[in-house]
Amino acid sequence: MPIKSKYSNQQIETILSEVGAIFQKHKAAPDLMLMIAGNIATNVVNQHVAESQRKKIAEQFAQALLASVEEKKD
Template structure:
């Protein structure tokens, strides 16, 4: 069953395009992009999620990430 987001595809695509433009501007390697993305996730969890919920949300995030890449592997 697909996950339904409360955010429009257009909003998500617009933000992703803007972020990608910043990475392109700085000629960021894939490794740097992943490091920055990980730092963003860590900061969001630490600054916006109650300490007793962080691990569970991080695990759900990791599972969603794995699902998104596994669906592209044939």
């Protein structure tokens, strides 16, 4: 069953496009983009998630990332 987001695809795509434009402006290499994305995720978790929930949220985030990049098995 697909997960229903409370955010619209348009809102997500707009922000993603703006972030992508910043990466292009700075000619950021993929490893730098990933490092920045990781730092953003860490800062969000540390600043906006209760300490008692941080590990759980980080694990869920990591699992979602893995699920989004795994190859589909036929």
